[in-house]
Amino acid sequence: MAQNWTVPTEAWRSSRPLGWVLGIQTCAATVYLRAVQSTVLDRPQRHWSVDLEVIPPDDASTTAKPTLEPILIHEDDLEAKYSALLTTDLLSVLADTDSAQPGTLLRLLFPQEAGTPVRSDVLHYRLQGLDEVRKVRSFLKPLVPVSAVPPEQANLSSNSAQSFMQLLKGAIGGIVAQSVTPGEDMSQLRHTLDVELKLRLSFPWSIPNPLSRRRVFWVQGRANIEASRQFYQAAKALGIDLVVLDEPGHWMGDDSGPYAHYREAFIPMSVDGDEGLTDRIVDAVRAYPKQVDGIVTISDVRLPHVARACEILGLPTSPSAAYRIAGDKGATRRLEDSVSGTESFVLQSAEGLDAVLARRKESFTYPLIVKPCTGWNSDCVVKVRNQEELYAAVRRASARHASSPAKNTGVVVEPYIDGPEVDVNFVMLDGEILFCDITDDFPCAGDLAAAEGSPLAANFMETLMDVRSILPQEEQDMMRDSLQKSIKRCGFQSGIFHCEARVRGSHMYYGPRDDNGLLDLRLRPLDGKLPPPATCYLHEINARPPGYINCVAALLAYGVDYYAIRLLLALGPSEDARIRALAQPFSWCSRLVSQYGLGIVVLPPTKEGIMGSEDAVGEFLDANPDLREHVVFYQTVKQKAEVVQGPDSSELWCIGYVIVAATKSDSRKKVLELAQLMRERFDYKLMEEV
CATH class of the missing domain: 3.90.1170 (Aldehyde Oxidoreductase; domain 3)
Incomplete structure (x- = not known):
């Protein structure tokens, strides 16, 4: 499902023809492949490739006959990782191939320079969604360096199995590909792969310095594997040993369980977000028999406790005070109002509403938004249109977390902003934005409710998020810059942040499309007037990656894995090179590209x-x-x-x-x-x- 990229010139690659033929012998058959060419891509590519076309069994034409005797290799003579590609993967694709299907290509990938891969599954996660690629096989291992392989080696020093095996041992992996375009010949398929791999691998997937195995404590291991698989896979590929801290009976607690291989150990303990959590984490780290290099959680209520534990233990972290501000919508709102002016108010409890109404009665403009100071998933967020609804909503919001381990009866009341909502995700390092993606968050029931007579239950549960935003670029830039300042005001310089905000005074609004009548962003008519510039109204800063489904979407759309970067951030400045590498999205001429809508x-x-x-x-x-x-x-x-x-x-x-x-x-x-x-x-x- 990848996009069709426009390539302006062939100057970025050079190819050399090859002439040898490889025969892979299995118990069932012998598959012959013709080595067609080796291709070297210009910088910033760090790989080159060898393409081998499968020779159809019934091809008796002279073009199919090699000038040299085939190099025959039996599957039993191959190491397991090479056999998996050359026999298992290749044969499974051929078995599924229709007789009318265009040819099959095996592409081997080699490093142009020595270094250590930033993660061992780089080929798998950067090639997801490329329709032409039927199979991907990586030969990389976590933290194991690779040596440069000169492209001249593809010519083979002799027409022998030994010469081919010497070449193969330098490969970082391989792919089995077929065209998805009717009538496309093999040269066009090779060109498509060249373009796509340039797009997807134009980042430093290897770094010159060696890497060592690290250990991270993960506080709260999530509800199930389906809500966390990407996190666990990232840790494994990065060479990070995970120790999971969670409640007794958690699904990760069974040493013989199906997912136990994802973690080094499991420590049963209470992970309730109460004031004792910090001490429990500190005690667990000090009692662990091996060195602990970092601590991570992606749970809002636990973030400040984990940060405080890191401060006590001398482990890398952003300030715990910053996490407390970001996790308290009241504190965040006060911080924003100190810069942009007061339009909202924060209550410590529902009982404080009377005094605020007496003091500010004339200044209210309905509708208003009421929400708890602590919360997630837009839980208990309500739009109110009069004082009666305001009282009811404040009482409900104040009671929402009054009895929870992280007790909080605070309530935020703020203006309802009738503008497009966006989710904005940041990767920041030392104050610099390394990556930012903006997603259109479509209207909720609370947005679409009629102006009068709307039930209080009209909520703000998300309905649809479209990756990426189609807001005017100047509005996207404004939102990015404004939210970066908000993040820094909280006290952060580095981290992954999931921000929710609205565009106030946007040049776009939600209305029915002309072609299908469905709700979408539309440009406002100018009516001959130049509208004032749009501004950002922050709803909340979550100092963590977005929800699991959004992390998957970012990986598919941009090739950026928020979980991997969050793990590395927990290890401090020694991992800056890997963070910078993994924050680079698919790119062409330095522009942000999404491979999907x-x-x-x-x-x-x-x-x-x-x-x-x-x-x-x-x-x-x-x-x-x-x-x-x-x-x-x-x-x-x-x-x-x-x-x-x-x-x-x-x-x-x-x-x-x-x-x-x-x-x-x-x-x-x-x-x-x-x-x-x-x-x-x-x-x-x-x-x-x-």
Whole structure:
């Protein structure tokens, strides 16, 4: 599903023809491959390649006959990692190939210079979504350096198995590829691969200095593997040993469990976000028999406790005070108002509302937004239109976390900003933005509710997020710069940040599209007047990566893994080189490129009860193959036997998420249509319906 990139010139690559033929002997058959060419790409590429075309078994033409005797290698003579590519992967692709399918290409990749790969699965995660690539096989191991292989070695010093094996041992991996375009010949396929690999691997995937194995404590190991797999895989590929701290009985606690290989150890302990959490973490680190190099959590309520533990232990961290400000929407709001002027107020409890109303009654302009100072998933966020609704919303928001381990009865009341909402994610290092992506967050029920008579239950659960934003570039730049300042005001210089904000006075608004009537951003008519510049209104700063589904979307769209970078940030300045490398997205001529038009569709509950479906989202997609073909990832949140809150519940839990993709010039239109169909058709079974 990758985009079709326009390449202005061939000057960035050079190719040399090759003439040898390789025969891979297996118990079932012998597969012959003709070495066609070696290709060297200009900087910043750090790899070169050898292309081998599979010779069809029935090809009796003279062009298929080699000038040299084939180099024969039996599968038993290959190391396991090479056999996996040259036999298992290649044969499986050939077995699935239709007789009318264009040819099959095996491309071997070699390093141009010596160094240590920044992560061992770099080929897998940067080549995701490339339709032409049927199989990817990496020969890299975590933290193990590679040696430069001169391109001249592709000519082979002799027409022998020994000469080929010497070449193969220098490879970092290989891919099996086939054209997806009818009528495309092999030279066009090779050109497509050259373009795509230049786009995807134009970053320092290896660094000159050696790397050593590190150890990180991960506080709260997440609900299940489906909500954390990317994090665990990143740690393994980075050469980081994880020690998971979580409640007794957690799914990562079983040393014989199916996912135990992702962690070094599991420490059962309370991870409640109370004031004792810091001491419990410090005690666990001091009691561990091996050196601990960093501590990580991606849980909002636990962030300041983990940071304080790092301060006590002398481990790398941003200030715990910064995390406390970012985690308290009241403190963040006060900080913003100190710069932009007071439009909001913060209550320590619901009882403080009377005094504020008496003091500021004339200055209120409804509607207003009411939300707890602590919270997530837009839980308990309400738009109110009069004083009666204000009182009810404040009481509810104040009570939301009054009895939780991290007790907080504070409430924020702020103006409702009628402008496009965006999610803005940052990778920052020493105050510098290394990467920033902006996503359009489509209107929620609370936005779309009628001006009068709207129920208080109209909530702000997300509906659709479109990657990437189509706001005017000057508004995107303004939002990026403004939010960076907000992050620094909290006290941060480095980290990953998920910010939610609205564009006040945007040149765009949400209205029906002309072509399909679906809601989308539209340009406002100017009416001959030059509108004032738009401004940013911050809702919240989350000093952590975005939610799991958004991290997956960023990896697919841009090739940037927020979890990997967050792990490295926990290890301090010694990992700056890897952080800078992994923060570089797919690129062409230094512009930010997304390989997809992506839409993250939120599937809300339609009925309440006990979940009866084994995999609600997966079963839905199986029943709708016309939709599934456009899905690149999905996540089921509500598992079988879990309680499903109904559509009118105050608890904002969705059933799951689906990432849909489109790649044509009208990808945004297609994504919106797919999202609409997903939400219209989605259904699941409760226990009584099974």
